[in-house]
Amino acid sequence: MRKQTFYIVIFILSFIAGFWAYGAFADETLDCNEVSFGEYDYTNISTNLPTRNNNPGNIRKTKVTYYGETTNGSGFESFAAPEWGYAAMFDLLDRLYSGLSLSEAIYKWAPPVENDTEKYVRFVAKKTGYDRNEYKVNVNDESIIEFAKYMSVLEGMKGFSDDDVSFGYMVWDKCYNG
Numbered sequence: 001m002r003k004q005t006f007y008i009v010i011f012i013l014s015f016i017a018g019f020w021a022y023g024a025f026a027d028e029t030l031d032c033n034e035v036s037f038g039e040y041d042y043t044n045i046s047t048n049l050p051t052r053n054n055n056p057g058n059i060r061k062t063k064v065t066y067y068g069e070t071t072n073g074s075g076f077e078s079f080a081a082p083e084w085g086y087a088a089m090f091d092l093l094d095r096l097y098s099g100l101s102l103s104e105a106i107y108k109w110a111p112p113v114e115n116d117t118e119k120y121v122r123f124v125a126k127k128t129g130y131d132r133n134e135y136k137v138n139v140n141d142e143s144i145i146e147f148a149k150y151m152s153v154l155e156g157m158k159g160f161s162d163d164d165v166s167f168g169y170m171v172w173d174k175c176y177n178g
Contacts, residue, residue: 008163032067032175037081042159051159053078056152056168057089057109066091067175082160089115091176094139102147103132109151123151140177145169 026082042051059077068084069077079085097105106121126130127150130143140143149165 002152025169032171036159037068037083040081042082046156046158048158049074049076050155050157052154053143054082054085055079055084056082056155056157056160056165057092057148058157059085059092059157061087064092067171082157082164083168083171085150085157086152086165087175089152089173090139090144090169093137093144093148094172094176097137098139101133102128102130102135102136103138105137106151110154120154127153139172142169 040054042054047052047113050056053072053074055075055077060151061075061077064158065085066077066079066088068081068087072078077088079088093105097108098100100108100127103121104122107117110117110120112118121132124130124147128135128146130142131145135143135147137147147166150167152160152165159168
């Protein structure tokens with residue numbers, strides 16, 4: 001009972017601190033080139049590529065430079081923290097997927113030549129409750145948080161929390177959308 005109470009108190013204090021940080025973060029100007037969320041290493045959870053690279057969308061390297069990007073030798077982006085990876089994912093969805101249906105977006109993101117795309121579509125639609133043909137990608141609508149969360153699950157991201165996704169969305173809003 002004592003251990004359970006301890007965890008409840010920690011949860012409540014974390015929630016309050018997070019709420020305060022969100023309020024402070026939401027009202028402040030953010031220099032996206034200077035901010036650091038620390039270096040995250042989830043390799044104790046999984047050594048798969050998305051987890052190792054803090055790249056929840058398993059975004060391939062291109063000529064685009066993202067905030068929080070680090071270097072490594074793979075053909076995929078690497079980020080210092082999952083929040084940066086989610087922010088980059090939201091940026092990519094915003095730039096190249098806006099207006100596409102859930103199904104169209106996933107078929108473009110994870111084409112059948114590399115993936116079981118239909119399984120991917122069914123998974124994200126079921127988990128989010130969004131209709132595969134009616135839901136339209138709109139990164140300015142917070143429903144995109146659930147969409148990205150379940151995309152990252154299917155991409156293989158391990159160890160992330162709902163807060164990582166939500167904070168990544170706030171980072172996207174400040175660094176890419178602002």
